[in-house]
Amino acid sequence: MAKLVLAIDDDKYVHHIIEESLAGFCKIIHAKDGDEGLRLTNKYNPDIILLDIEMPGMSGYDVCKTIKQSESTQDIPVMFLSSKIELSDRVKGYSVGASDYITKPFNAEELIARIKVLYEYRQQCAKLKLDIAKANKTAEIAMTESGDMGRIMRYVGQSYHANNFQSLSEHFFAFFAPLNLDVVVVFWYQGTGVFYSQQSGVCPLEQELLEQHRQAQRFVDIGSSTIINYPKVSLLIKNMPVDNDALYGRYKDLSPHILEVTNEKVITMERSESSYEQAAQISTALQDIVKQLTTQNIEQNKSTKVFIEQLHELDCAIKLQQTQANPADLTLYISQLDQTMQLFVSANSDLAFIKYQLKQVAESRNELISNLRTKAEAAKVNTNHHSDIELF
Structure with a gap:
């Protein structure tokens, strides 16, 4: 995290707010105007500079421009602190070399978050210079x-x-x-x-x-x-x-x-990513259909077993009716068979829905294959085209 922050502002109250906001987070040094800020910048080479825009003597823009013109200090990130909120002010700040811009009044959480970003930004810059x-x-x-x-x-x-x-x-x-x-x-x-x-x-x-x-x-x-x-x-x-x-x-x-x-x-x-997502969706849909078919097969087997048992019971009841003087009541058996038939109807409806799902998946698969073929043909044309180009 940032080791040293230089705050340049002519307002003592702003310095107090910065001190309270960053207490325990980093070390802070203060400058009351641009000249003192430049002197402390050259002396301590801080990790980050917080800079007011409107100050007596040198403006914040002039201070920032001077910092960025010096080889020893140009890499220090500068964050402007200002009550100006217009985009044109931010653009002007960027034009003179600022890395960030925060409007007054600001809270401690926002200031700390911005400083973290700037410190990481400077660390990244240092690393990239090695490349x-x-x-x-x-x-x-x-x-x-x-x-x-x-x-x-x-x-x-x-x-x-x-x-x-x-x-x-x-x-x-x-x-x-x-x-x-x-x-x-x-x-x-x-x-x-x-x-x-x-x-x-x-x-x-x-x-x-x-x-x-x-x-x-x-x-x-x-x-x-x-x-x-x-x-x-x-x-x-x-x-x-x-x-x-x-x-x-x-x-x-x-x-x-x-x-x-x-x-x-x-x-x-983006299109390739869309194709990968589509392929993943097809795989997920197929897995879901397999689970549905497995569950449906189990339920179908249960219903078939019950149906066979009920037919056997009805057959026994009919034979018993033929041997006895008093006819047996077949209403219960017929009612049970009717309920079982309803289960078969429901199962057929579920199978029809699964068939519809398989049709949708097949259409998605065909669309994906068509897209992949188009890309492959384009890649072939592109490769052949570039193979005929002589780079001077």
Whole structure:
């Protein structure tokens, strides 16, 4: 958990609230303004910084921007504390490098939960930095492909064989690595966002921005960042070269090719998952029908045994009637036989229902087989198509 939290705010009451909220949870140091906050940041290198926006002298935005410009402090997650609730304020906070944003007033539980997330985020960032060598090696391999089209076709082939989001995201990032773009991708899978980042963890504010802009237009520019949306995938380019018209145009033209392929891959994965679920449902339905048939067979055998016994009793009663002067009363025997016949009728009705269930399962099975054949044919066509492509 977070070892050291720096709170920068000009309001003594806010410092008191933070102290009470985090007592026993972590160590806290306090700064009354931006200048003191920067000095303590450089001195103690805290795990997390809580930063007010409106302060005398340097604003919170200026302080955050200064922290992110320094190589020694740029990895420290910054959470803005503000009474401003507009999305534009959150966007501005993200633009200067904040990782999260919490509105005043806040309670202790919410603050602790946010700090836990940010601390895990920083730990994840530190771990991912250890993998930079691997990423660089992948980038070197990708750079051997001449031109964007060769790398696009390489990604098409790689994405086709990816069977989970982890491997898909690795191929995705390998495409962007030679472009020196720091990107975050989210796969919108079955209504849930699955987030991955190229060079660091995905901070809460990045997740929030991607979720809030999911239904926005195809391209959304936020300061020096750009979000590109497709139905099943969204891309956040954190360092879009907005001041370089040539590069900016190239990347905006290039990204949709990759996102279209990725979008179709996510759709295919959802359909495959649907097929697996359908197969599981068929198996469950068959197991249920087998149980019903077993139970029905037991009941049918019981009814048959009773029917045979009752017929024997009726036969005996009829023979007895023929040997005696007083006729025997056959009403009881006939009533019992009638009840047994009703059981047979009910059993036939149950068997008809089971037959209907088997018909439904057979139709589902045929639909599943048809879907699997369609996918297999598409895979064959896809494989043959790519086998004719020469990657330059």
